[in-house]
Amino acid sequence: MTELEMMRWILGTLITAGTLAVTVMYFFRNDENPAVAIAMAGDSRSMLLQTLMSSASDKKTAIPSAVLESKVYEKIQRNIRDGVIINESNPIWDELEKTILLSRPKFKSNLYVLSVGDLKPSDLHMALLIKCGVSPANIAMLVGRSKSTITFRRKDMGKKFFDRDMDANAVDELIRLL
Numbered sequence: 202m203t204e205l206e207m208m209r210w211i212l213g214t215l216i217t218a219g220t221l222a223v224t225v226m227y228f229f230r231n232d233e234n235p236a237v238a239i240a241m242a243g244d245s246r247s248m249l250l251q252t253l254m255s256s257a258s259d260k261k262t263a264i265p266s267a268v269l270e271s272k273v274y275e276k277i278q279r280n281i282r283d284g285v286i287i288n289e290s291n292p293i294w295d296e297l298e299k300t301i302l303l304s305r306p307k308f309k310s311n312l313y314v315l316s317v318g319d320l321k322p323s324d325l326h327m328a329l330l331i332k333c334g335v336s337p338a339n340i341a342m343l344v345g346r347s348k349s350t351i352t353f354r355r356k357d358m359g360k361k362f363f364d365r366d367m368d369a370n371a372v373d374e375l376i377r378l379l
Contacts (some may be wrong), residue, residue, distance in 0.1 A: 246314050262377035264334040265304035273297045274333060277343070281335070286345040289322055297329050308332065311379045315362040324358060327351075331376045337369070 268274055273296040280287060287293055301308055312328055313320050323344075330340045337355070341348040352369050359367030363375060 246317070249311060249314055262374060264332070264377075265301075267304040268300055268333055271300045273300050277330075277333065277335065280343060281339045284342060287343050288345075289326070294322075294326055294329070297333070298325070301329060301332055305332070305379065308379050312362070319361070323354075324361075327354060327358065328376050328379075331355075331373050332379070334377070 273293060276293055277287075277297070279285075280293075298309065308328075309325070312325065316324065326344065327340065330343065335343070337351045338348050341351045344351070346354075355369035355372045356367065358376075359365065359369070359372040363372070367375075
């Protein structure tokens with residue numbers, strides 16, 4: 202085999218191996234695994250941001266009926282009514298996350314993409330409550346913080362997720378669009 206033939210063979214093998222690797226990653230991806238979502242994101246963050254910003258409107262985004270009719274939503278409403286704080290380790294967060302992911306399977310992975318992998322549990326919990334349409338005053342009560350702290354954190358999420366200073370209500374609307 203000549204040197205030129207050898208180089209063609211090596212190049213062909215590398216291209217085939219690369220194509221195979223991309224195909225395997227695509228078919229075996231796990232959209233619920235944030236690390237995989239980030240690794241495969243490429244420039245999907247900018248595309249996601251662009252889509253969200255162009256989809257934002259003055260109309261309120263509807264809360265999925267699967268969430269509103271769920272047992273976990275009922276538990277959250279009961280906690281609000283009874284003034285019960287939900288601590289960070291409460292299993293209700295996992296239950297709420299699972300319920301939201303049933304209606305919006307990419308919700309969490311989109312949050313990871315927007316946060317560039319820096320999604321703290323408290324950010325996720327706040328986003329889950331926002332996605333359910335819980336008011337800032339009720340979020341404050343549920344997590345044991347002041348309403349002004351919740352407003353500050355929502356604005357901070359705007360900077361972190363959407364790369365800009367935003368009104369807290371605009372942040373809520375964009376999170377509900379996810």
